Amino acid sequence: MKKLLEKRKTMDVIALVGPSGTGKSHRALFVAHRHAANAIIDDGILIKDGKIIAGKSAKKEQNRIMAVRRAIFILPGHAEEVRTAIEKTKPHRILILGTSEHMVHKIAKALKLPSIKEIIHIEDIATKAEIAKAQFHRLKEGKHIIPVPTIELRPHFSGYLIDPLQSFFKHSSRKRRRLGEKSIVRPIFSYYGKLDIDDKAVGDIIRFEMIKNDAIKKASHIRVDHVFKNGEERGIRIKVDVTLCYSGSIPSLLRKEQEKVRTAVEFMTGMTVKEVDIHVRKLVMPK
16 A cells, blocks of 8 residues: 555646537647646546557447446446556556546546646637537537547447547647547437437348358348346347358358458447347258
């Protein structure tokens, strides 16, 4: 415990505060660079050196209530995971992003971090016009920014709409220095209005993907089961029967098909696929 406290003395914490959609994540890299912070906590994840080190993004949650709980680290095991990662990576300064001073203090307390040394408000680093523009993109287009490169973000956001966004700051009056890459995502809870994808449409995607393989002669009895936890939908389980015309390794074939189906459904619908169960109903040997 004594060693833990000694390590914590060498680390300090700052925060960037502003209402939702005002451009905090967009400016996170700039603020971190200016204040020599080498780690960022944003919406439930710990970011260091352009990589997601630990945590789970609130932007992956199915609704706003769960997103808030994720962002302030009150869901089981979440704070412990990030605390362990902080101890392991030993950042010398952490930048916490939040919608209010109360929120950033709550995050620091949940993660057992030192008291926040300085709080920067979005109004101090962005003009009213810039804030209004950020709010327009959030409200009208549902776009959220995560301050990590797209190539790093994709494994964590399979099935989400992701685009890269380069970040620069002015090195002089003429030059711009690249600061890093950020990524734009559109979370499930921020799409335009209600997004409803019928199970039959999901079944059509599955069937279309599977019959591309000549070894699969038929895909039938497709079932899409919705997975719930604490009353919230957490993803789907897929079950499908197939007729094969194949003489090779069936387990190897089916593993590839499971991954192909999962990737296609997540990419086209944004849903999280928990399981893909494939049942070989009939096997026909090739002539």
